[in-house]
Amino acid sequence: MREGARQQLSRRQFVSRALGTLGGALFSSPLLGLLSCGVPPPLTNRNTRRVLADLHVHSMINEWNKQTALGVRYPGVAGIAGKMFNASGMDWKKCYDAGVDLLCVTHFNVFDEWLSMPTDPDPEAARKTYMMMDQLEAHLRDKVSQYATLAMNADEMKTLLSVSKDTSEWRIPVVHTVEGGHALGGDLSVVEEFAKRGTAIMTVTHFFNKGIASSANSFPYFPDANSPWPHQGLSEFGKRVISEMEEHGIIVDITHATTTSVDQILQHTTKPVLATHTSSRSLGDHPYSLVDEHIEEIAAGGGLIGILIDPYLLSNYSSASEAEEHGTLRDVVRTIEYLVKLVGHKCVAIGSDFGGFITPPKDMKRLSQIGKLREMMRREFQSETFVDDILANNAIEFLQENWGAKSK
Numbered sequence: 087m088r089e090g091a092r093q094q095l096s097r098r099q100f101v102s103r104a105l106g107t108l109g110g111a112l113f114s115s116p117l118l119g120l121l122s123c124g125v126p127p128p129l130t131n132r133n134t135r136r137v138l139a140d141l142h143v144h145s146m147i148n149e150w151n152k153q154t155a156l157g158v159r160y161p162g163v164a165g166i167a168g169k170m171f172n173a174s175g176m177d178w179k180k181c182y183d184a185g186v187d188l189l190c191v192t193h194f195n196v197f198d199e200w201l202s203m204p205t206d207p208d209p210e211a212a213r214k215t216y217m218m219m220d221q222l223e224a225h226l227r228d229k230v231s232q233y234a235t236l237a238m239n240a241d242e243m244k245t246l247l248s249v250s251k252d253t254s255e256w257r258i259p260v261v262h263t264v265e266g267g268h269a270l271g272g273d274l275s276v277v278e279e280f281a282k283r284g285t286a287i288m289t290v291t292h293f294f295n296k297g298i299a300s301s302a303n304s305f306p307y308f309p310d311a312n313s314p315w316p317h318q319g320l321s322e323f324g325k326r327v328i329s330e331m332e333e334h335g336i337i338v339d340i341t342h343a344t345t346t347s348v349d350q351i352l353q354h355t356t357k358p359v360l361a362t363h364t365s366s367r368s369l370g371d372h373p374y375s376l377v378d379e380h381i382e383e384i385a386a387g388g389g390l391i392g393i394l395i396d397p398y399l400l401s402n403y404s405s406a407s408e409a410e411e412h413g414t415l416r417d418v419v420r421t422i423e424y425l426v427k428l429v430g431h432k433c434v435a436i437g438s439d440f441g442g443f444i445t446p447p448k449d450m451k452r453l454s455q456i457g458k459l460r461e462m463m464r465r466e467f468q469s470e471t472f473v474d475d476i477l478a479n480n481a482i483e484f485l486q487e488n489w490g491a492k493s494k
């Protein structure tokens with residue numbers, strides 16, 4: 087009766103299996119320590135070229151999960167989720183050594199959104215998002231200050247980007263972004279507060295329709311993690327959210343919106359929009375992926391398409407496990423090629439979604455391995471400049487042009 091349901095788990099099954107089979111034994115045992123330790127890799131020379139401006143990366147998700155209600159009640163859950171299910175990731179030092187140019191770090195409250203399903207709008211949502219921002223800022227200040235630093239606005243980002251990677255002063259600029267307008271907790275005034283906190287980008291919607299816009303499922307494991315009303319589109323409140331974002335200089339990100347929502351968001355926006363971490367419906371038939379007409383419309387309006395590094399959503403694998411077994415950076419390069427033909431290379435960028443519970447390519451498990459993608463692209467496109475633009479320059483130029491309330 088329910089075709090394809092056999093390989094999928096509901097949210098509750100996911101959690102109960104994780105707790106039941108791995109339970110306290112794993113997180114309280116030395117096994118967890120063994121999983122996290124290893125021989126440190128040798129230092130690499132920093133790349134002085136442009137390497138990567140990542141429009142969407144979950145650098146702090148495992149740290150944040152420890153602070154959630156579920157994480158506090160079951161201290162091992164965050165560890166299990168991070169080690170067993172979050173197969174991609176990033177390490178600040180390795181990204182620094184690899185010469186990564188810019189990280190747009192995104193905040194979303196994973197356990198609250200998936201599991202506890204607070205009443206929407208959740209009056210605690212904004213407060214929790216500020217806590218996530220605080221946590222990232224404290225991490226940058228106290229733990230990784232030698233590698234990365236926060237950019238509060240486009241000017242600060244530009245200054246940081248102008249520092250030569252050959253010098254000891256160089257740091258990776260890090261930018262706050264928010265995933266899901268439900269982080270506003272239904273309060274429009276929070277948009278201005280997010281802008282003041284240095285938020286550059288916010289997706290209008292995320293896994294669930296929470297009264298802002300209908301959302302498309304992006305996870306093969308969670309058949310219930312999508313909108314029960316996919317054609318509902320953008321709500322009246324959603325329209326006001328978009329107007330408020332444009333007024334305060336937060337860039338509208340259409341990722342996760344259903345086709346109907348994308349249509350209506352594009353009708354309502356007056357400024358260029360981003361799809362920070364998306365894929366092409368022509369290459370992989372997923373509700374999450376963008377149809378050609380929307381890709382063309384975003385590009386024609388001066389927008390930018392960030393491609394995520396997740397073979398499952400880029401192509402037509404029959405299941406997540408098939409994608410895990412066979413998906414490679416070829417899926418990413420194929421998508422880049424397709425989009426370049428469709429809208430030109432200046433409209434294409436990267437939003438890896440690493441650290442966000444995706445299934446990474448088998449030949450790139452960590453963000454610091456981005457050089458593998460560069461090499462594959464260089465062979466394909468035969469132009470270093472072309473590759474620099476897609477991997478970094480396009481995203482940097484777009485943020486410099488569109489982040490902030492300044493009138494154009």
Ligand SMILES: [Zn+2]
Nearest residue numbers: 265341342363
């Ligand atoms: Zn996402």
